[in-house]
Amino acid sequence: MTLALKMVSRRCVRWRTLAVSLLAGILVLNVFIFVTLPTNRQNEVYMDNDIFSAAAAAASRQRYDSRGISHLQFPRKRLNKSNFTSDSRGGGGGGGGGGGVEDVGDHPPLLLQEQRGRFDPKVGQVEHAGASTQRQAEGQNNGVGGGKGTNSDTSGSAQRANFTDPTVDAFVKTLEDNGLLDVLPGSSLEGENYWDFLKRQRLQRKAGMQLPAYKNYKSTTNWERFHTGIRQHFLYDPDKPVVDAVLSDLTKRNIIDVEQKEGGTQIKLIITYDDEGQALFKPMRYPRETETLPDHFYFADYERHIAEIAAFHLDRVLGFNRVPPVAGRKLNMTHDIRRLAESKLARTFFISPAGNLCFHGSCSYYCDSGHPICGHPDMLEASMMAFLPPEKMAHRQTWRNPWKRSYSKHRKAYWEVYDDLCEKVKKRAPYNKGRRLLDIVDMSVMDFMMGNLDRHHYETFRAFGNDSFIIHLDHGRGFGKAHQDEMSCLAPMLQCCRLRRSTLQRLVRLYRGPYPFSVIVRTALSRDSVNPVLIEPHLEALDRRLVKVLRVLAECAGEEGRTLGDVVVDDGVY
Numbered sequence: 001m002t003l004a005l006k007m008v009s010r011r012c013v014r015w016r017t018l019a020v021s022l023l024a025g026i027l028v029l030n031v032f033i034f035v036t037l038p039t040n041r042q043n044e045v046y047m048d049n050d051i052f053s054a055a056a057a058a059a060s061r062q063r064y065d066s067r068g069i070s071h072l073q074f075p076r077k078r079l080n081k082s083n084f085t086s087d088s089r090g091g092g093g094g095g096g097g098g099g100g101v102e103d104v105g106d107h108p109p110l111l112l113q114e115q116r117g118r119f120d121p122k123v124g125q126v127e128h129a130g131a132s133t134q135r136q137a138e139g140q141n142n143g144v145g146g147g148k149g150t151n152s153d154t155s156g157s158a159q160r161a162n163f164t165d166p167t168v169d170a171f172v173k174t175l176e177d178n179g180l181l182d183v184l185p186g187s188s189l190e191g192e193n194y195w196d197f198l199k200r201q202r203l204q205r206k207a208g209m210q211l212p213a214y215k216n217y218k219s220t221t222n223w224e225r226f227h228t229g230i231r232q233h234f235l236y237d238p239d240k241p242v243v244d245a246v247l248s249d250l251t252k253r254n255i256i257d258v259e260q261k262e263g264g265t266q267i268k269l270i271i272t273y274d275d276e277g278q279a280l281f282k283p284m285r286y287p288r289e290t291e292t293l294p295d296h297f298y299f300a301d302y303e304r305h306i307a308e309i310a311a312f313h314l315d316r317v318l319g320f321n322r323v324p325p326v327a328g329r330k331l332n333m334t335h336d337i338r339r340l341a342e343s344k345l346a347r348t349f350f351i352s353p354a355g356n357l358c359f360h361g362s363c364s365y366y367c368d369s370g371h372p373i374c375g376h377p378d379m380l381e382a383s384m385m386a387f388l389p390p391e392k393m394a395h396r397q398t399w400r401n402p403w404k405r406s407y408s409k410h411r412k413a414y415w416e417v418y419d420d421l422c423e424k425v426k427k428r429a430p431y432n433k434g435r436r437l438l439d440i441v442d443m444s445v446m447d448f449m450m451g452n453l454d455r456h457h458y459e460t461f462r463a464f465g466n467d468s469f470i471i472h473l474d475h476g477r478g479f480g481k482a483h484q485d486e487m488s489c490l491a492p493m494l495q496c497c498r499l500r501r502s503t504l505q506r507l508v509r510l511y512r513g514p515y516p517f518s519v520i521v522r523t524a525l526s527r528d529s530v531n532p533v534l535i536e537p538h539l540e541a542l543d544r545r546l547v548k549v550l551r552v553l554a555e556c557a558g559e560e561g562r563t564l565g566d567v568v569v570d571d572g573v574y
């Protein structure tokens with residue numbers, strides 16, 4: 001009996017060993033297949049599992065097949081928790097959250113070039129304007145010098161936009177014929193100053209509510225006036241003098257405290273002024289001519305202080321008014337930073353071999369002596385962005401950008417491979433009603449203009465609910481490549497094939513002139529104390545990119561089955 005039992009148990013052990021070996025074999029085989037079949041991995045797409053369904057994948061695959069672009073394998077579900085509602089920064093988990101840091105995890109290789117969606121860099125190139133496209137230089141002195149206040153169209157030189165395009169010209173004509181360019185009676189005034197045009201457009205602007213905490217607030221400083229002036233539909237009113245006052249305070253007021261900002265990837269300081277106002281400081285690291293390193297991904301790019309300054313002015317020129325005021329400032333590192341710094345920051349100061357005062361602070365990217373921030377010998381340039389109201393006065397909500405990039409050196413985002421993201425997004429709150437989707441499109445246009453690929457999250461004020469503007473923050477990685485136009489930034493506009501009417505009117509106005517977009521931006525920037533903010537190639541890029549935005553829209557508007565009403569949307573936001 002015992003012998004029989006022993007035999008049975010020994011046989012069991014043998015079976016178990018056999019089963020274990022079999023399982024191990026299967027595992028080894030799987031690993032082998034995974035490693036030796038690169039196509040399976042190359043076709044993986046970085047996507048949000050909750051917006052992705054087998055049916056949609058099959059439909060998309062079909063579309064790409066029929067265009068002969070590629071045969072995409074069925075993509076594996078991967079990562080991201082996104083449901084297009086808000087989430088908290090950094091806590092994304094599974095690679096879905098976080099900010100401008102590379103996603104960690106296992107990384108399949110990049111998609112092959114021909115397997116990409118419509119965002120081949122060669123697509124959408126606009127040829128340099130030839131003789132026929134050179135703008136006529138009529139009315140050179142009209143509208144120069146700009147309206148009231150300190151804004152002005154040009155710095156006096158009546159240059160013309162060098163880029164234009166027949167497709168865009170035809171599109172503009174169609175818009176005009178359909179009355180879509182009419183702003184108010186008298187809108188097509190020849191030679192009207194651009195700022196006056198914006199002003200006239202703003203007569204139709206709705207403001208909405210104020211932040212409740214500021215309703216009966218008695219502001220005593222310019223910072224408080226700025227906070228009190230925030231409305232449901234814009235961050236500031238350019239017709240009020242407060243923004244210029246804040247710009248001046250940012251540059252001139254005494255600094256009384258400095259601390260490092262926790263979180264974020266690259267060093268930032270919180271500056272406190274003598275009247276308790278605060279600003280976010282980003283230092284100059286490199287000369288203005290330094291471009292994004294060719295082998296660096298967007299998430300590894302160094303931040304540029306001038307991009308923060310330029311983004312504020314660009315946003316204002318585009319008529320959005322969604323970036324907090326930013327000004328450049330030259331600081332004395334010893335007096336304005338080191339003297340006031342906490343010991344953790346102060347300890348990172350040193351004198352470089354060249355005799356300059358440097359520091360590196362502590363953060364997760366580029367905070368070491370190999371990446372010092374150095375003065376000349378102790379004067380340092382920086383951008384100063386006015387702080388938004390403190391959280392206790394106005395809570396903000398953080399949202400994941402549906403068109404977020406992958407933040408991985410190996411993977412693509414869903415929208416980079418498939419064209420149907422907008423179809424899914426626009427069915428979901430908060431994109432299914434109100435202004436949000438058109439705000440995302442506006443933001444994509446602005447990001448394209450400055451080549452900003454680092455738009456992972458965005459914020460809104462909670463008190464305003466969902467029908468409120470997007471606060472445009474974090475532009476340190478803009479203006480990195482003057483000679484490359486990153487068409488993929490336009491994905492929201494292209495995939496949704498729509499643009500807010502008021503935005504389109506501004507773009508067309510800038511396209512038509514008489515003063516080129518670049519001239520208007522150059523003049524706006526010339527008011528900053530660290531002028532010239534942008535070097536010429538970045539300004540020239542604006543004129544070129546403006547044409548491309550309009551051409552992409554014209555082309556998708558011309559696709560079969562689309563009406564002008566689908567593409568140009570008037571949601572009453574100005």
Ligand SMILES: Nc1ncnc2c1ncn2[C@@H]1O[C@H](COP(=O)(O)OP(=O)(O)OP(=O)(O)O)[C@@H](O)[C@H]1O
Nearest residue numbers: 099100264265266280324385386387388473474475
């Ligand atoms: N003007 C401001 N007022 C208040 N808070 C701000 C302001 N600007 C930025 N912040 C907050 O600081 C955070 C970090 O700033 P920013 O995004 O510019 O730095 P970053 O290093 O690029 O951060 P990340 O790596 O997380 O993108 C922002 O997401 C925002 O919540």
Ligand SMILES: [Mn+2]
Nearest residue numbers: 099100454474
């Ligand atoms: Mn960032």
